[in-house]
Amino acid sequence: MKLVAIVGSLRKDSYNRGLAETIKERFVQNIELEILEIGQLPHYNQDDEFNPSELVLEFKRKVKEADGVIIITPEFNWSIPGVLKNALDWLSRVDKVLIGKPVMTGGATMGIAGTLRAQLQIREILTALQVKLLPPVGNEILISQAHTKFDEETGLLKEEATLKFVDDVVERFVAFIKE
Numbered sequence: 020m021k022l023v024a025i026v027g028s029l030r031k032d033s034y035n036r037g038l039a040e041t042i043k044e045r046f047v048q049n050i051e052l053e054i055l056e057i058g059q060l061p062h063y064n065q066d067d068e069f070n071p072s073e074l075v076l077e078f079k080r081k082v083k084e085a086d087g088v089i090i091i092t093p094e095f096n097w098s099i100p101g102v103l104k105n106a107l108d109w110l111s112r113v114d115k116v117l118i119g120k121p122v123m124t125g126g127a128t129m130g131i132a133g134t135l136r137a138q139l140q141i142r143e144i145l146t147a148l149q150v151k152l153l154p155p156v157g158n159e160i161l162i163s164q165a166h167t168k169f170d171e172e173t174g175l176l177k178e179e180a181t182l183k184f185v186d187d188v189v190e191r192f193v194a195f196i197k198e
């Protein structure tokens with residue numbers, strides 16, 4: 020199964036990137052997970068949507084060809100980062116590659132609310148984009164106090180209980196895609 024991950028943080032030592040890398044590593048036997056780079060995508064401009072840059076075309080092509088999408092986002096000012104919204108806006112137009120696409124979400128923060136506000140907002144956006152969203156009940160990957168749960172050396176998630184939960188959610192997502 021081929022999945023792509025879109026990470027809302029561009030930071031080198033990002034916990035959210037670390038979460039995506041953790042999923043990639045733990046499911047390497049059954050999932051081919053590519054973490055897509057969104058930092059160099061141009062700002063979405065409707066004037067360019069029928070003739071976008073090669074980067075945009077490549078990004079859309081990879082999402083279109085994927086069996087599912089994992090979106091992992093930090094919370095910025097009670098919302099999702101602009102860079103992630105920009106990427107979703109590109110995906111939402113012209114060939115609309117997210118329509119009907121299985122999607123799951125998650126996020127990590129050093130704060131205590133585990134990106135909850137960002138997660139609620141991204142669900143609204145994904146509803147507009149007509150994705151097939153993994154039902155959030157029982158599947159909310161909300162990682163709080165990330166600095167205590169990730170390995171500083173490897174950048175990967177290390178806390179056992181959270182790892183188990185993430186594994187379970189990804190397994191449910193794989194089953195959801197196969198349904």
Ligand SMILES: Cc1cc2nc3c(=O)[nH]c(=O)nc-3n(C[C@H](O)[C@H](O)[C@H](O)COP(=O)(O)O)c2cc1C
Nearest residue numbers: 028030033034035036093094095096097128129130
């Ligand atoms: C511009 C900005 C706004 C932020 N706003 C929030 C916020 O609303 N809620 C929150 O929990 N953390 C907030 N944070 C802290 C981030 O959760 C923290 O920096 C986190 O590590 C970012 O994710 P990353 O490690 O993947 O880069 C904010 C950080 C920045 C830089």
